[in-house]
Every structure is written in C-alpha cells, then in structure tokens.
Amino acid sequence: MKTxxxxxxxxxxxxxxxxxxxxxDFTVTEACDGREALASCMASIPxxxxxxxxxxxxxxxxxxxxxxxxxxxxxxxxxxxTTENGMAYIRAAIEAGADEYVMKPxxxxxxxxxxxxxxxx
Amino acid sequence: MTLVKPLPVVASQTAIAxxxxxxxxxxxxxIAAYRAWRLDTALKPLLRDxxxxxxxxxxxxxxxxxxxxxxxxxxxxxxxxxxxxFRDAQVFDLLVEAVAAVQSASRRVRIWCAGCSTGQEPLxxxxxxxxxxxxxxxxxxxIVATDVSEAALARxxxxxxxxxEIQRGLPVRRMIRWFDTTGSDWVAKPELVKLITFRxxxxxxxxxxxxxxxxxxxxxVLLYLSTETKTGVFPKLANALNPxxxxxxxxxxxVIGQTSAFEPSRGFRGFYQMPGEDGxxxxxx
Numbered sequence: 103m104k105t106x107x108x109x110x111x112x113x114x115x116x117x118x119x120x121x122x123x124x125x126x127d128f129t130v131t132e133a134c135d136g137r138e139a140l141a142s143c144m145a146s147i148p149x150x151x152x153x154x155x156x157x158x159x160x161x162x163x164x165x166x167x168x169x170x171x172x173x174x175x176x177x178x179x180x181x182x183x184t185t186e187n188g189m190a191y192i193r194a195a196i197e198a199g200a201d202e203y204v205m206k207p208x209x210x211x212x213x214x215x216x217x218x219x220x221x222x223x
Numbered sequence: 224m225t226l227v228k229p230l231p232v233v234a235s236q237t238a239i240a241x242x243x244x245x246x247x248x249x250x251x252x253x254i255a256a257y258r259a260w261r262l263d264t265a266l267k268p269l270l271r272d273x274x275x276x277x278x279x280x281x282x283x284x285x286x287x288x289x290x291x292x293x294x295x296x297x298x299x300x301x302x303x304x305x306x307x308x309f310r311d312a313q314v315f316d317l318l319v320e321a322v323a324a325v326q327s328a329s330r331r332v333r334i335w336c337a338g339c340s341t342g343q344e345p346l347x348x349x350x351x352x353x354x355x356x357x358x359x360x361x362x363x364x365x366i367v368a369t370d371v372s373e374a375a376l377a378r379x380x381x382x383x384x385x386x387x388e389i390q391r392g393l394p395v396r397r398m399i400r401w402f403d404t405t406g407s408d409w410v411a412k413p414e415l416v417k418l419i420t421f422r423x424x425x426x427x428x429x430x431x432x433x434x435x436x437x438x439x440x441x442x443x444v445l446l447y448l449s450t451e452t453k454t455g456v457f458p459k460l461a462n463a464l465n466p467x468x469x470x471x472x473x474x475x476x477x478v479i480g481q482t483s484a485f486e487p488s489r490g491f492r493g494f495y496q497m498p499g500e501d502g503x504x505x506x507x508x
Contacts (some may be wrong), residue, residue, distance in 0.1 A: 187386065187407070192399055203395040205386050212390045215307070219394050 104222060105129045109139040110154040119152055122210045126223050136160025140168055147174050150222045155184035163198060170199040179220040234278035241282045246301045250371045251427035252447040265300045299374035303447055306340040308392035309347045311474050317491055321469050322364055325437045332364040335436040337426055338444035339368035342379025346411055349418040350401055367432050369424035380421050382411030427452055431463040439464060443473035457482035461497055470495040
C-alpha cells in the first residue's frame with residue numbers, strides 16, 4: 103500500500119485529504135507543521151507528501167528545502183497543496199524541489215489527477 | 224423564522240421528451256432515461272436567466288418559437304462537455320509515435336479533434352507537439368478541432384479555464400509554461416491557441432473539415448450516440464482519414480461489433496485503422 107504524509111495546520115484539511123487519500127488506497131499519516139513532518143520523515147519516508155505552505159513553527163517551503171537536503175534513503179514525491187496560487191509561488195515551489203502543485207480549494211478529481219501525474223495513483 | 228426549502232425544478236414527462244428529442248435532433252447525443260436528472264442540473268442556469276421556475280415553462284417558450292436562440296441555449300447547456308487536459312495520458316505518448324510514423328518531408332501531418340468540447344484535448348496536443356518541435360525540431364502537425372456547441376468552441380478559442388479545470392490532468396510545469404493567470408482563471412498563451420484551428424461542426428449532419436487527416440481523435444463522443452447514428456458516423460470518419468491513418472476513441476469505446484469501416488491497429492494499441500492496413504503501418508514504422 104502506498105503511503106502519504108499530509109502536512110497541514112488545518113485539522114479540517116487533514117481530515118478531508120485523509121478521506122480522499124484513503125479512498126485511493128493510501129495509508130495516511132499526518133503532521134501539523136513542517137518540523138513535525140520532518141521528524142516523521144526521519145522515522146519513515148512516505149511515498150508522497152501533501153504539503154501546505156503557510157504553517158506555524160516551520161513553513162512548507164522550509165520543510166521542503168530541509169527535506170531535499172536531508173540524508174534520506176529515497177526521494178518522496180512532494181505535492182504542494184496551498185492557497186498560495188500565484189505564479190511566483192508555484193515557480194518557487196518547483197525550484198525548491200516540489201513535484202506537483204495543488205491550488206486550494208481542491209476536490210477529489212484534482213487530487214487524484216495530481217497524484218496520477220507524479221505516478222502515485 | 225421559517226426556512227423555505229427551494230422548490231425542485233418541475234418537469235413533466237412531455238417536457239423531458241421534448242428536451243431530449245431536441246438534443247438528439249441537433250447533435251445526435253442521447254440522454255438515457257436514468258440520467259434525466261441531468262436536465263434539471265444543466266438547465267437551472269438558463270431557467271434563472273429567463274426568470275422561469277420549471278422546465279415545462281422553458282419547453283413552452285421553446286415551442287412558442289418567439290425566441291429562436293432558446294433552442295441553441297438549451298442544446299449548449301445539455302450537450303455533454305466533460306473533458307480534461309491529457310485525459311488518459313498514455314494516449315498522448317502513443318500519438319507522438321503515431322505522428323512520427325507518418326511524418327514525411329513532403330507534407331504536414333494533420334490531426335482532427337472531433338468533439339473537442341472546451342478545448343482541453345487540442346490544447347494538450349498543441350503543448351505536446353510544440354514542446355517536441357522545440358526540443359527536436361520535428362515539424363508541428365496541423366491541429367483542427369471541431370465541436371457541435373458554439374458556446375464550447377467560444378470557450379476553447381478563449382483558452383480560459385477555472386482553477387478546477389486547469390488542475391485536472393495538466394502537469395504544473397506545463398501549466399506555468401503555457402498559461403498566464405488572470406484573476407483566479409488561467410488563460411492559454413496566444414502562441415499555443417494559434418496552433419489550433421477551431422471550427423463548428425455537427426459530427427452527425429455536417430461534412431468533416433476539408434482535406435484528409437492522419438489522426439482523428441473522437442474520444443468519448445460516440446458513446447452518447449444511438450447505435451444507428453454511430454453507424455452513420457464511422458464511414459464519415461473513415462473517409463476523412465489518409466491511408467495509414469489512425470482513429471483514436473475513448474478508453475471505454477471500440478469499433479468492434481459497431482462498424483466494418485475500422486479494425487484495431489496492431490501497432491498502436493487502442494487505436495483503430497481502416498481494414499487491411501497493418502502491412503502499411505509496419506513498413507511505415
């Protein structure tokens with residue numbers, strides 16, 4: 103079974119994403135900020151990470167940069183999932199190593215489509 | 224405070240019969256009885272525009288004939304426009320191979336998207352072949368896109384998509400390469416849109432665009448037509464193909480048991496060709 107780490111400070115978003123991902127046969131873990139997500143990745147690397155941008159403690163962008171520099175056994179796919187929908191944000195995310203980008207609000211079709219693009223659905 | 228529940232749109236069997244007959248007469252598309260709920264959903268915006276409460280009132284206006292545009296508006300609202308970028312993505316890899324197989328120095332490869340809806344399919348093709356042209360210098364095929372709905376074509380020509388539409392199937396790198404933002408919408412760059420010739424065409428009653436094509440995509444269109452209507456469309460598609468050309472249908476569609484004008488291609492899984500062309504296809508590759 104594929105694994106997905108959902109990183110978002112909103113409990114509602116985590117719940118919605120978990121529900122969709124579980125219907126797509128993912129095993130889901132959750133983190134509410136970048137630091138918690140990094141600790142989770144050090145313990146176990148997921149196949150894909152669904153990542154919010156604006157979070158307390160450590161932002162999604164800071165997490166992504168730290169993850170891409172970290173000595174981890176494999177490179178998980180990272181899909182940003184954020185309300186930061188401007189072109190500059192999207193370019194910055196890709197330059198930092200994001201594989202895909204979901205603009206909130208999202209629905210099941212959008213999420214499934216983006217996971218298919220990164221080869222995860 | 225008393226909450227007033229909105230009244231459901233009321234439709235008699237007669238109204239449903241008139242609306243579905245209108246759609247089939249104009250486009251060949253059928254709405255199965257079990258999908259009659261679509262009438263309600265699809266026509267609600269038109270009812271609001273016209274300050275009408277029921278589909279029966281809409282049908283009355285249609286039959287009175289005082290406003291000739293109402294029939295067009297109904298058909299535009301009812302015709303199935305479901306589409307997305309890079310739908311069944313593996314088809315696009317095969318299309319690149321199929322185009323390369325018929326590419327020659329003497330003429331340009333021609334592709335026809337029959338039933339292009341709001342434009343995501345021809346725009347996906349344009350992106351693929353423009354990128355191929357940039358990286359390898361391979362010539363751009365000519366892309367002709369047709370649809371029965373003028374409203375859908377107007378949207379396709381504008382290349383403007385909502386945030387939900389742009390995210391369905393379109394990889395983010397292509398999105399920022401080929402689209403600009405306007406408010407919350409995304410608009411295809413003019414250099415992408417100009418690679419496509421859009422034309423209004425009723426697949427059932429009109430002649431195909433002039434000239435012959437090397438590839439015809441007619442995906443998820445025929446499944447809405449009656450068996451009898453489909454039988455008439457297949458020869459039309461065959462006549463529009465160059466020798467060695469390929470027909471591409473939707474993932475759930477086939478020619479098997481439907482027509483003798485096409486047979487499955489051995490070289491290109493899921494593609495169809497005119498009978499007896501496998502020798503030609505293999506030597507071309």
